[in-house]
Amino acid sequence: MTAKMPQSQVKKPLRSRTLVLRETFASYMFLLPSLIFFIGFVIYPMVMCIFTSFFDSTMGREDIFIGLGNYVELFHDSVFLGALKNTFIIVIVSVPVTCIFSLWVSSVIYDLKGWACSLFRCIFYLPVVTGSVAVTVVWKWMFNNYYGIFNYIGRGMGLIDKNINWLADPRFALACIILILLTTSVGQPIVLYVSALNNVDQSLVEAAEVDGANKFQVFWKIKWPQIMPTTLYILVITTINSFQCFALIQLLTSGGPNHATDTVMYYIYYEAFKLYRYGYGNAMGVILALVIAVLSAVQFKLAKSNE
Numbered sequence: 001m002t003a004k005m006p007q008s009q010v011k012k013p014l015r016s017r018t019l020v021l022r023e024t025f026a027s028y029m030f031l032l033p034s035l036i037f038f039i040g041f042v043i044y045p046m047v048m049c050i051f052t053s054f055f056d057s058t059m060g061r062e063d064i065f066i067g068l069g070n071y072v073e074l075f076h077d078s079v080f081l082g083a084l085k086n087t088f089i090i091v092i093v094s095v096p097v098t099c100i101f102s103l104w105v106s107s108v109i110y111d112l113k114g115w116a117c118s119l120f121r122c123i124f125y126l127p128v129v130t131g132s133v134a135v136t137v138v139w140k141w142m143f144n145n146y147y148g149i150f151n152y153i154g155r156g157m158g159l160i161d162k163n164i165n166w167l168a169d170p171r172f173a174l175a176c177i178i179l180i181l182l183t184t185s186v187g188q189p190i191v192l193y194v195s196a197l198n199n200v201d202q203s204l205v206e207a208a209e210v211d212g213a214n215k216f217q218v219f220w221k222i223k224w225p226q227i228m229p230t231t232l233y234i235l236v237i238t239t240i241n242s243f244q245c246f247a248l249i250q251l252l253t254s255g256g257p258n259h260a261t262d263t264v265m266y267y268i269y270y271e272a273f274k275l276y277r278y279g280y281g282n283a284m285g286v287i288l289a290l291v292i293a294v295l296s297a298v299q300f301k302l303a304k305s306n307e
Contacts (some may be wrong), residue, residue, distance in 0.1 A: 048281045057279035069285035080284065083262035085254075086174060090263065091242040092297075097229065098185045098238050105186070106193030121194060126189035136251040139180050143167050151292075163209070167253055175246055177261055185241065189234045196230040197223065207243040209250050232303040236296050243292050265287045 053071070056064040074080050109120045128134055144151045145165040154160040166172045200223050208218050246265040249255060255262040255270065264284060272281030 039143065052279050053286050057277075057282075059276035059278070062071070063279070066279075070280050071287070073252040073280065074283055074287065079259055079262060079268070080264075080267060082259050083264050086261065087243060087245070087263045087265075089174065090178055090181065090245055091239060094181050094185060094242045095235065095238050097182060098189060099234055101182075102186050102189035102234070103193055103231075106190050106197055109190075109195040110194045111269050116193065121191055121296040124190045127184045128187035132247045133251065135180070135184060137246060139176075140252060143176055143285045168257050170257050173253055173257060173261045177252065180248055180252075181245060185238060189238065192230050192234060195228065196227040228303060232299065235299050235303070239295055239299065240292055243288065251278050 003258075052063075054065060054067055056066045056069065105120070105124065109117050111117075112120070143166040145151070145163055145168070148163075148166070150166065151160070151163040154164070157161075164172065166176050204222050205218055210220050213221070244265050245263050245268065249261055249263055249266040250269070253261045255266050265288070268281045268284045268288070271277045271284065
C-alpha cells in the first residue's frame with residue numbers, strides 16, 4: 001500500500017488565469033451597483049462639500065472664490081459658536097448617560113428568561129423603529145404648555161406653581177431635547193449589550209465566583225474586558241448620532257427660543273436651505289466632520305489603551 005502524503009505537501013490545483021479573471025470580473029459586477037451608489041451619493045457630495053466651502057456660493061448668482069473666508073466667518077459667528085456649544089453639551093450629556101444606562105439595563109435583563117428578556121428589549125427598542133415624527137408629536141404633547149402631562153404632574157405634586165412652556169423657555173428647552181434624545185438612543189445599545197453579555201465566557205465567570213469574587217469584581221475583571229469592543233462601537237455611533245441631532249430640533253423648536261436649542265446640524269440646514277448660503281453651510285459641514293473624526297479617533301485610542 002502506498003503511504004499517504006502529509007496534508008502540508010498536498011498541492012492544491014492551480015486555477016487558470018482566465019478563471020481567476022472571470023471570477024474577479026463577476027465579483028466587481030456584483031459590487032458595481034453599490035459602488036456607483038457610494039461614489040455618487042457619498043464620495044462625490046463629500047468632495048463637492050469641501051470644494052464649495054471655499055466659495056461664496058449663494059443661489060441666484062455666480063460662485064465667488066473666497067478661500068478660507070467662510071471658515072474665518074464661522075468663528076466670528078456668535079450663532080454658530082452657540083450652536084457648537086449646544087452640540088457639545090448634547091454629546092457630553094447624552095453619550096455617557098446612554099452608555100451607562102444601557103449597560104445597567106442590559107446587566108439586569110440579559111440573564112432573565114427568554115420571553116422576559118425579549119419583552120424588555122422590544123420595549124426599549126420600540127422608539128428606535130417608531131417614526132421620528134410620531135415620537136416627536138407624543139413628546140410635544142407631553143411638554144405642552146396648557147395640557148401637557150409634565151405640567152399636570154408638576155402642579156399635582158406641588159413642584160411648580162404654574163404651567164411652564166418647556167420648549168419655549170431657554171432654561172429648559174435644551175434639557176428637554178436631551179431627554180427626548182436619550183429615550184430614542186438607548187434601544188440599540190441595550191440590544192448590543194445583551195448580546196455581548198450573553199457571549200461572555202461563563203467558565204471564567206464561574207471560576208472567579210469559586211475564588212470568592214463578588215458581582216462587581218466579576219463584572220469589572222471578567223465581563224468588562226470582553227464587552228469592550230461592543231462598548232467602543234456604541235460610544236462611536238452614539239457620539240455621531242448626538243452630533244447629528246437635527247430632526248428633534250426641526251420638529252420641536254426650530255432652534256429657538258432665541259437660538260437656545262440650535263445645533264450645528266440644524267444651523268447647517270438653516271444657512272444652506274433657508275438662506276441658500278451653500279458655501280457657508282458646507283464649511284460648517286467640514287468643521288463638524290473634522291470634530292467627529294477627531295473625537296472618534298480619541299475614543300478608539302482610549303479604548304485600545306484600556307484593553
